[in-house]
Amino acid sequence: MADTRRDWQHKLSTSIIRDNQAVYVEDLCVIGLGRTRLAKSVHDAGLASFTGMLEYKAARYGRTFARVDRFFPSTRKCSTCARVNDKIALNVRAWDCPCGAAHDRDVNAAKNVKAAGQADFNDRGAQIRPASVPAPRGEAVTHPDAACSTRSVEGISAL
Incomplete structure (x- = not known):
């Protein structure tokens, strides 16, 4: 069931981002809503993961994404x-x-x-809170020799 919902969220978020130049969402307190009588509906909808999908897909497709302050x-x-x-x-x-x-x-x-x-x-x-900006490609690269560190913590060898 969860895989079906996640697949549906991916398809819907991709469709929304491809069809719109800008997407604005209200930054709801999902944890706070989870404490109300609407808790089951809020958690079933997967709002936090869905808005996360919208955000990273907007960055991928060069679209504008912003969260409007929850207050x-x-x-x-x-x-x-x-x-x-x-x-x-x-x-x-x-x-x-x-x-x-x-x-x-x-x-x-x-x-x-x-x-x-x-x-x-x-x-x-x-007020809106701007979306996070992904690091430029050159800054996000992992160096090939980074995994082969010669440092060690006392008693734990790195190699």
Whole structure:
């Protein structure tokens, strides 16, 4: 079962990266979510490994990848007027902003994550953490004689 899920995640992440020039994800606290009543769903989805796949495949294909800060109020911030509302219960799937905009919770969050991901500090005040940058090819090479070290730790021979 786990191999099937991992294969599906690889195929989906490759498809997402190939079809998009930029991918922005919300940096969720998976460990914290694992302590809630949603724990089984969170762990079954394999969110941490999936976002890791997105990140390394974005680097491989030369795409932009960024994580939006987990404390950014993507769900409760109006994507139209940028007003931050009070906390919204998880069972509330749609809400209306005083500016007159009607929002679906997930669509609104996606718009806010995209806007936050497009700039380090954008007009909505969101911060993003840039993705890790892979080492240049010349710096990541292992020297052929590195494995044959003549050093030893007291009592343990290296050869």
